[in-house]
Amino acid sequence: MEVLDIARWQFGITTVYHFMLVPLTLGLGMTIAIMQSIWVRTGDEKYLRMVKFWGKLYLINFILGVATGLVQEFQFGMAWSEYSRFVGDVFGAPLALEGLLAFFAESTFLGIWIFGWGRLRKSLHLAALWCAVVGSWLSAYFIIVANSWMQHPVGVELGPDGRPVMVDIWAVLTNNTALAAVTHTLFGSLIVAGMFLIGISWYHLWQRRRDGIDTVAAIPAAERRTGLIRRLTDARTRVVVGEAPSVAGRDAADHGVWLWSLRFGAVMAIVAFAGTGLTGDWQAKLMYEQQPMKMASAEAACHTGSSFSILSLGDPGSTDCSDVITLIEIPGLLGFLGTGEWGADMPGITDLESQYQNQYGETIPNDELYGSFAGSDVQYVPPMWVTYWGFRLMIGLGGITAFGALVALWLTRGGTVPRSPWIMRLAILGILAPFAGNIAGWIFTEIGRQPFVVAPNPDPSGIDGVFMFTAAAVSPGVTAGEMLFSVITLSLVYAVLMVVELFLLVKYVRGGVASAMPELGPAHRGDRDRDPDGGDHDASDDTDRDRGDDVLAFAY
Amino acid sequence: MEPLAITWFAIIAVLWIGFLVLEGFDLGVGMRMLFATRDERERRVMLNTIGPVWDGNEVWLITAGAGMFAAFPEWYASLFSTLYVPLTVALVGLILRAVSIEWRGKVHTIRWRGMWTAGIGLGSLIAAFCIGAMLALTSLGLPIDGNGDRVGGPFVWLGWPAVVGGLAVVGFSLAHSATFLGLKADGPVRERAAVFAARWAPLCLVPAAVWALWVQLEHGGNAVSWMLVGLAVVAAGFGWVQARRRREGLAFTGYAAFGVLGVASIFAGMFPRLLPSTVDEAFSLTLANAANSPYTLGVMTVITAVSLPVILGYQAWSYWVFRRRVTPGMIPEAHIVLPAILRDKEATAPRG
Numbered sequence: 056m057e058v059l060d061i062a063r064w065q066f067g068i069t070t071v072y073h074f075m076l077v078p079l080t081l082g083l084g085m086t087i088a089i090m091q092s093i094w095v096r097t098g099d100e101k102y103l104r105m106v107k108f109w110g111k112l113y114l115i116n117f118i119l120g121v122a123t124g125l126v127q128e129f130q131f132g133m134a135w136s137e138y139s140r141f142v143g144d145v146f147g148a149p150l151a152l153e154g155l156l157a158f159f160a161e162s163t164f165l166g167i168w169i170f171g172w173g174r175l176r177k178s179l180h181l182a183a184l185w186c187a188v189v190g191s192w193l194s195a196y197f198i199i200v201a202n203s204w205m206q207h208p209v210g211v212e213l214g215p216d217g218r219p220v221m222v223d224i225w226a227v228l229t230n231n232t233a234l235a236a237v238t239h240t241l242f243g244s245l246i247v248a249g250m251f252l253i254g255i256s257w258y259h260l261w262q263r264r265r266d267g268i269d270t271v272a273a274i275p276a277a278e279r280r281t282g283l284i285r286r287l288t289d290a291r292t293r294v295v296v297g298e299a300p301s302v303a304g305r306d307a308a309d310h311g312v313w314l315w316s317l318r319f320g321a322v323m324a325i326v327a328f329a330g331t332g333l334t335g336d337w338q339a340k341l342m343y344e345q346q347p348m349k350m351a352s353a354e355a356a357c358h359t360g361s362s363f364s365i366l367s368l369g370d371p372g373s374t375d376c377s378d379v380i381t382l383i384e385i386p387g388l389l390g391f392l393g394t395g396e397w398g399a400d401m402p403g404i405t406d407l408e409s410q411y412q413n414q415y416g417e418t419i420p421n422d423e424l425y426g427s428f429a430g431s432d433v434q435y436v437p438p439m440w441v442t443y444w445g446f447r448l449m450i451g452l453g454g455i456t457a458f459g460a461l462v463a464l465w466l467t468r469g470g471t472v473p474r475s476p477w478i479m480r481l482a483i484l485g486i487l488a489p490f491a492g493n494i495a496g497w498i499f500t501e502i503g504r505q506p507f508v509v510a511p512n513p514d515p516s517g518i519d520g521v522f523m524f525t526a527a528a529v530s531p532g533v534t535a536g537e538m539l540f541s542v543i544t545l546s547l548v549y550a551v552l553m554v555v556e557l558f559l560l561v562k563y564v565r566g567g568v569a570s571a572m573p574e575l576g577p578a579h580r581g582d583r584d585r586d587p588d589g590g591d592h593d594a595s596d597d598t599d600r601d602r603g604d605d606v607l608a609f610a611y
Numbered sequence: 612m613e614p615l616a617i618t619w620f621a622i623i624a625v626l627w628i629g630f631l632v633l634e635g636f637d638l639g640v641g642m643r644m645l646f647a648t649r650d651e652r653e654r655r656v657m658l659n660t661i662g663p664v665w666d667g668n669e670v671w672l673i674t675a676g677a678g679m680f681a682a683f684p685e686w687y688a689s690l691f692s693t694l695y696v697p698l699t700v701a702l703v704g705l706i707l708r709a710v711s712i713e714w715r716g717k718v719h720t721i722r723w724r725g726m727w728t729a730g731i732g733l734g735s736l737i738a739a740f741c742i743g744a745m746l747a748l749t750s751l752g753l754p755i756d757g758n759g760d761r762v763g764g765p766f767v768w769l770g771w772p773a774v775v776g777g778l779a780v781v782g783f784s785l786a787h788s789a790t791f792l793g794l795k796a797d798g799p800v801r802e803r804a805a806v807f808a809a810r811w812a813p814l815c816l817v818p819a820a821v822w823a824l825w826v827q828l829e830h831g832g833n834a835v836s837w838m839l840v841g842l843a844v845v846a847a848g849f850g851w852v853q854a855r856r857r858r859e860g861l862a863f864t865g866y867a868a869f870g871v872l873g874v875a876s877i878f879a880g881m882f883p884r885l886l887p888s889t890v891d892e893a894f895s896l897t898l899a900n901a902a903n904s905p906y907t908l909g910v911m912t913v914i915t916a917v918s919l920p921v922i923l924g925y926q927a928w929s930y931w932v933f934r935r936r937v938t939p940g941m942i943p944e945a946h947i948v949l950p951a952i953l954r955d956k957e958a959t960a961p962r963g
Contacts, residue, residue, distance in 0.1 A: 118713035121666065122706040128673050132680065132691030133698055136760070143684020144903045148911060151681035154674030155918045160925070163667035167929050170663035174932060214904075224910045259951070266953035299953050530692040532760030541699040548703055552710055559717050567951030573943070606943045611658045611716045 057427065059529045061538040062134040067501075068542065069126050071494055072549050076120035078493050081195055081241060082248025083113045084188040086323070088181075095181050101311045104304075104568045108312070109252070111571035114169065115559050119552055121162070126545065127198075134538065138508055138528035145211055145221045146201055149228075153197035161190030172608035195244075196237050203233035205509050206500070207345045208521040219521045232345060235338040242330035243496065245323055246456055246489040252320025253463050255564050256313040257482035260472040263313075268297040268305055269471050294470030303576040304569030310471075312568055317467060321460040324489075328457035335450075336392070343393040343401065345512045348411065349503035351404045352439045353446040354389060355379050358403040363388035367443065379439070404436055411435040415511060419524055428526035437505045445499030452492030459485045616902035617883075618912055619682035624878035625919075626678050627746065630671035631780065632787070632870045633926075637665040639788025641708055641735030642781070644728050647807070653800050654728060655942045658712065660795035663933045665712065667926055669705070672742075681911050685901035686749075686885040689759030694745050696765050697773070701741030708734030719945040739784050740777035744768075747776020750826045750877050752887035757894050759886075772825070779819035783870055786812035790854065790863035797938040808854040808862055816847050816869060823873050826880040830887075839876030843869050 087109050094102035128150065131139045139146070164186035171180045204210075210226030211219035221227065263269045271292040280289055299305040342350050350356075355367040357379055365383035390399030402410075412435065421430040463482065466473060472482075504510050511522035562570075569575040640661050648654045680687040691698055711730030715723075751772040754762040761767065789812055792804035823840050826832075832840075850865020881887075885901050888894035902908065 114713065115717070118710055122709040125673065125705050126702050128676050129691055129698060129702065132687045133695050136688035136692035139680065139684050139688035143680065143687070144907050147677065147680030147682070147684055147687070148907060150677040151674065151911060152914060154670060154677045155915060155922065158670045158673055159667065159922045162670050163926050163929050166663040166667055167932060170933060220904045221907045262952060268953065302951050302953050303949070305951055305953070530760070531758065533692050533695050534765060537695045537765045540696065544699060544703060548706060555714065559714060562718070562948055565950040566948040569951060570948040573946040605941065607659065607941050610655060610943055611662050611712060
């Protein structure tokens with residue numbers, strides 16, 4: 056394998072892996088901040104339990120995102136030194152801003168939040184969490200600003216040495232590609248968190264029923280609401296919430312934790328899906344202007360036209376249009392999706408390819424910089440099966456997720472979940488769908504940009520002439536052996552750590568709220584019995600603060 | 612020379628100083644978990660002295676790297692691609708350490724804890740050594756060609772500068788963390804750290820002093836850099852004297868000041884070089900040939916000037932919030948997580 060191929064695999068593996076962790080951090084962080092806000096306002100212990108439980112899972116996952124993010128920060132210089140030199144005047148800025156304006160706040164305030172239980176006033180402790188979550192959302196914004204500049208280079212002029220020179224930071228920060236992408240990504244992250252809440256809450260509600268703690272009773276006819284629609288849609292049965300004193304945390308309040316989490320997650324997933332639809336449409340329209348080839352290959356649209364492909368088949372490795380057979384298509388729809396006008400003609404791959412060849416050359420320039428790629432033919436069509444199926448997988452999984460969330464709301468309208476273990480397993484499996492959708496979307500957009508690392512834009516607001524072939528971006532001084540060493544090492548380490556993360560998540564999920572609140576366990580039962588409010592001397596009670604040798608509310 | 616480029620050289624120096632001085636004690640505490648504890652409670656005392664702050668401290672590293680990219684992309688690209696292998700190893704060390712700190716207390720078996728204790732200790736050791744080697748190499752020179760790419764194989768950097776720099780950061784972290792634990796811990800951990808700070812810490816600081824001197828001799832030095840070296844040595848001596856008198860606060864101040872002044876002397880000594888080339892002086896990366904455009908540097912200067920004081924403010928506040936010593940009595944009992952599954956169903960309410 057060439058150095059370039061290994062370097063691309065490495066970037067792909069480390070980035071996709073990083074982005075398996077990050078959406079959960081982004082989405083779950085916001086969810087927990089909302090839950091803790093409700094707890095601080097209402098004082099209802101149910102919300103405190105949610106914060107503790109989901110917070111525990113959040114932290115188990117958070118750290119792996121942080122750890123793998125370190126690689127992201129340095130690997131541009133390590134493996135892509137020519138890229139770093141070419142884009143340095145623009146691209147380093149959002150990364151540095153991410154450190155200064157996002158990561159510092161995220162990490163520092165998260166530390167304060169984790170250890171601050173019982174040491175800070177409730178409102179201050181909550182503010183720390185909000186700072187951390189806002190920090191993580193800002194980091195998403197800055198890194199997508201950087202990525203979007205590679206998709207749509209703005210705010211620069213061509214310098215004397217042929218490298219872009221930044222002339223307008225505001226244009227870089229308000230790049231329309233970035234605004235569309237960051238909102239799309241954040242909605243995608245909320246879907247991830249929503250399905251995470253549904254799957255795990257479902258498991259606990261199901262476990263409560265399986266253990267006979269919660270039962271269901273028919274709603275007497277007299278109490279049912281009248282009217283045709285209500286009679287069809289209202290639940291026939293209603294949950295009867297029980298308690299199991301022998302199991303830590305399985306009291307009546309526990310039921311409320313899971314039911315509220317499940318419903319909140321479902322509503323969030325549905326709303327966020329609508330958000331991804333709107334922002335995705337915005338993105339697609341921008342991409343038709345900025346990178347028409349990406350969109351044409353996403354549609355396997357070989358010839359200029361307006362039909363939207365539902366199903367096209369062909370040789371999977373193909374970058375050649377003659378192999379594509381379109382089986383089902385909707386006339387006119389593609390034009391509508393791309394421009395908002397039904398039936399508008401969208402450029403096809405065959406036309407675009409000759410356009411690209413005219414503008415950017417048929418071969419990679421015969422320059423020493425390009426190493427063994429100098430003078431070789433440029434393949435302007437990205438591997439279509441990746442873009443075509445990546446695009447469809449992203450949308451399809453998003454749709455399945457939103458449908459699943461609707462079904463979850465419907466099935467739990469009686470206050471608990473059905474006893475079927477298969478639906479429970481499906482709900483757990485559903486956690487994976489939005490993760491896969493997120494990954495498919497990123498693979499689509501990054502592969503779809505090839506053969507460029509910085510894509511040239513025919514669009515007038517893009518700076519034509521600022522572009523870079525991926526083949527020219529890799530570090531010239533780094534050997535294939537070094538790249539192989541790092542890609543193998545990192546992949547192995549990442550694989551092991553994923554196993555550990557999943558093991559820990561499963562362990563803490565199965566433990567329920569008590570896994571994050573030792574005070575619910577039998578060792579603390581004595582304390583609770585003395586307290587008529589059911590142990591609600593919450594951790595931030597000021598009276599606890601000045602005790603001599605007080606035990607930390609949380610410690611590693 | 613562009614004043615903005617000089618400003619950014621100073622900002623990069625500040626970011627690296629921030630990393631080495633703040634993360635220095637985190638790394639040192641991590642390494643000490645391998646050898647300076649007797650039992651689980653002591654290890655937990657140690658770990659919890661850095662618990663709330665280590666992650667925020669690590670951001671100084673990320674920002675130093677990103678700052679190099681934003682201000683001197685040639686430096687970022689050449690240094691990190693030339694040192695591909697040691698940086699990969701450093702990253703693996705940092706990854707291992709981060710997850711070990713967070714996951715260590717999640718399961719309570721001896722094997723689990725032992726595994727992650729080793730992860731914290733070895734991860735810290737590897738990261739400290741490799742980062743030290745990397746910084747020493749950028750201050751003393753690497754074989755780079757006119758494009759900034761490495762001349763020679765993947766291990767061409769391996770030599771005395773790398774070893775001295777690696778030992779310097781490891782040694783400084785050990786000394787610095789001893790006085791840190793003297794301030795932040797209580798019980799046997801505090802006692803042992805105090806003994807270390809008084810007896811072994813000066814020896815640990817020797818490689819760092821050698822590195823600082825080497826940079827001055829290599830590049831000729833200047834009045835400022837020599838003065839900083841002198842002050843650093845004085846600070847170390849002061850710290851040692853105070854450590855022997857068991858004045859914990861002053862001892863910490865002395866060793867920390869050695870770190871600040873020592874790193875400052877290294878940056879001052881290499882000024883205006885960023886990455887000297889050992890192949891040909893003409894290939895060296897300097898402020899003149901590696902800096903970004905004045906516009907980019909100007910924008911970044913304004914944002915940094917506003918945000919860095921705020922960052923220092925809230926990080927200082929986080930140290931204030933967690934200012935109390937961690938005593939053995941403050942460590943909560945290990946919490947065993949069991950599946951929330953009913954084992955004897957007869958004991959519950961009747962089923963419906």
